[in-house]
Amino acid sequence: MQVRKYTILSIASILVVLAVWSVVTYSNLIDPLFLPTPGGTLNALGEEIKEGIFFKDVGVSFYRILMGFVISTVFAVPIGMMMATSKAWQAVWEPLIGLIRYMPAVAFIPLSILWFGTSDLQKFFILFLGVFFQEVIMIADNCKTVNKSLVEVGHTLGFTKGEITRSIVFRAALPGMVDTFRTTWGWAWTYLVVAELVAASEGLGFRIMQAQRYLSTDRIVLGILVIGLFGLITDQLFAWLYRRMFPWKTLEKAKG
Template structure:
C-alpha cells in the first residue's frame, strides 16, 4: 500500500523534473533571452533575497489572510442557504433564477463596480473571494442535501426521529461528502480569483507582487510569484484533502469521489 503511493508520487514528479532540467539547460546554453525566461539561478537569488527581507512572507500572509477570511465568510453564507434551499423546493423556486444569473458572472467582472463602491481597500478583495467561493459551496451543499436518500429518511421516521434529529443524524452526514467537495472547489476558485483581484487593484499580496515586479522589469520575481501561487495552492488543496479524508472515513471503503464538479 505504502509502496504503491510512493510509486504514484514518483510518477508525478517526472514531468516537473524534466521541465526544470530543460529550464536549466536552456538558460545555460542561452537558448532564449534571459529577460523573457529568467534563469533558475536568478529566480533562486530573488527567492533568497525576498525571504531574507520578509517581503515574500508579507505578501503571502496577506493573500492567505484574504483567502481564509473570504472563504470563511462565504461558507457561513453558502452553507445555511444551501441547506435551506435543499430542504425546501419552494425556497428553490424563489431563489433559483437570481442565483443562476449571478453564477454566470465571473467574480472579476464585478471588480470595477466593487472598487467604485468600496475603494481599493480590503473589501473588494474579500468580496471577490466570497463571490468566487460562494457558488461551489452553495451548489454542492444544495445538491448533497437534496439528493439525500429518502429511504434513509424513512428509517429515521420509523424510529420516531424529530425533524431536527433527522437533519442532524441523517441529512447532514449524507450531504457532508458533497459539502466538502464544494468547499475544496471553492478554496481553489477563491485563490485564483484573489490573485486576479490583486493584479487589478492592490498594494499588497502575491498578485500585487507580480504586477509590481512586471512594472519594475523584474521577470525573476514574476516567475517566483507564479511558482509561489502554484505551490501554495497545491499545499492548501493537499491539506484540505487530508482533512476531508479524516472527516468522512467511511468514504474510503466506497471508492472516493473527490474532485468532481
Template sequence: MSKKHDPKVSLGRQRGSISLSSHPAKHHDGPSMLSKLFSKKSVRPGEQFGAPGQGSSGLISFVTVALLFSLWVLVTATGWVSPLFLPSPQAVYDKFILVSTEGFANATLLEHTQTSLYRVFGAFALACVTAIPIGVLMGVSRVARGVFDPPIEFYRPLPPLAYLPMVIIWFGIGEFSKVYLIFLAIFAPMAISARSGVRSVSIEQIHAAYSMGASRMQVIRHVILKSALPEIFTGMRIGIGVGWTTLVAGEMVASTRGLGFMVLNAAEFLASDVVIMGVIVIGLFAFTFDLLMRYLERVLVPWKGKV
C-alpha cells in the same frame, strides 16, 4: 422386489470411474480468477479488476515534477529561451532570497504573503459559514431554492473582473472590497456543491430514519448532512482554488501589498524572475491547502468511494 443387475450400467460406471481416475489432477499455482470471483470470501474492491483511482500516485507525481524541473533547467541552461521570458531556477531562487530579505515594492515577501493569506482565508471562512448553510437549505427547501438559485446561477458564470467595477463603486477601494470580491467567487461553487450533495441523498435512507422515529432535524443532521459531506468538501476545494485565482484580480486596484500585487507590479517592469517566484509561492500555498483538505476529507468522510 429386487432390482435386476444391468451389466451395461455397471460397465458404464466402471468406465466412468476409470476415465476420471486415469487423468491426473492438474496442478494450479494459485486460485484461478473464476474461483476468486465466485468465492464466498470477501474480496477487497479492485483486487481483481481494479477500482477507479485505486493505488498511490505519489511516485508518479514526484517523477512528473522532476521531469518538468529538469526540462526547465535544460531550456534555460542551453539558452533556448531568453532569460527575459523564462529565467533559470537559480535566478528565481536568488530573487526569492533577495525579496525575502530586502523586499519588493516596499514590502518583504513575508508581508506580501501575510496580506494575501488574510484576504483569501478570510473570504473562505466567510463563505464556509454562509454558502454551506444556504446550499443545504436550498437542498431541503423548495422555497429557499427558489429564492437563492436565480441570483447564484446568474452571477456564477461571470468572471470576477466583470463585477469588480460594481464592487468598487459600492464598497470603495478599501480592504473590504478585495475580500468581498474573493468571497463572491468562492460562495457560488460552495453553495451549489452543498445543494447537490443534499439532493443526492438516497430517499431510502431518509425513509428508514423516519421509520425509526427520527425527527426532521435529526434526519437533516445525521442523514442528510453526513451524506452530503463528500460534495461539500469538493465544493470547498473548488472554492478555495477559485479564491486564489481571484486574488490577483482583487489586488489589481489600489493595493500596496499582496502576492497578486507583487506579481502585477513586477510584470510592469518585466521582472520575470519575480513574476515566476510569485506564481510558484501562490501555487505552493494553494497546493498545500488542497492537500490539507484531502486529508480532512479522508478523516471526516472515510466512506467516500467505498459504498
C-alpha cells in the same frame, strides 16, 4: 505499494518540468526577459526575503483568501442544504443564484473599489462573488445525492424537518462537501490574485503586477510558483482531512 508508486510518479513529474525549464533557460533557448532560470528565480526569492516583503505578502494573501473563503462557506452551506431539502427555498434562491453565478466576478472590480475602496473588504467581496454562488450549487448537489431511505428513516423515527436536515442530510453529504471545499478553495486563489492585481498595495498578486511594470520576470515567476505551491499544499491538506474524516469513503474509491 500503490502509495509509494503514486509518490514516485508525482515527484518524477515535477522533476521533469524542472529539468525542461532548466534546459531551455540555461542553454539560452529562451531569453531571460521572457523566462528566467531556476537559479534566477531563487535569487529573486532571496532578494524579496532580504527586503522584508516576501513573508508579509504571503501572510496578507493567505489571510485574505482564508477570510473570504470562510465567509462564503458560512453562507453557502446552510443555503445549499435548504435548497436541496425545501422546494420553497429552492424557488427563492435558484433563479437569483443562476443569474449572478454567470456574471464574471472580475467585472465587479470597478464597483467593488467604488464601494469598498482598496481595503480588505473589497477583496472579500470579490472572493464572495467568485466562490459563494458556485459553492451553493455544488453543496445543494451534494445534499441531493443523500440516500432517500435515510431521510425516510428519519421521518419514521419522528424527526422534525430541521433534525433531518442537521442530523441526516448534513452528515451524509459531508464527504461530498469536503470535496466541494477542496475545489472552491482553488477557485478562491484565482479570484484573490485578480483582485490584488488591480486594487492592492501588498500581497502576492500586487507583487506580480509590480514586477511586470519593471520587467522583473524572475519575480513574476516567483509569485506564480509560490501561489501554485500554496495551492498544492492546501489541496493535499484537504485530501488528508478527507481521508482522516471519512476512511470508508477512501476505501470505496480505492476499490472503485
